[in-house]
Amino acid sequence: MNGNEIAKLILNAAYQVHIELGPGLLESTYEACLLHELKNAGLEVDGQINYQ
Incomplete structure (x- = not known):
């Protein structure tokens, strides 16, 4: 998995959390x-x- 694919997964996850909550x-x-x-x-x- 390259950086662009990882970034896409992260952005999608953040968007889904935003939409739901x-x-x-x-x-x-x-x-x-x-x-x-x-x-x-x-x-x-x-x-x-x-x-610590």
Whole structure:
């Protein structure tokens, strides 16, 4: 999979989350839904990592 194909998957996932949820929710909600969509698209993703 090349960079353009990955970018297309990411943009599509973000668009789907936007369409389904709309505005006004917490960032953590959008993040969880976007991670779910990206995993369903076949990408290996992690959420935010806190280094301490």
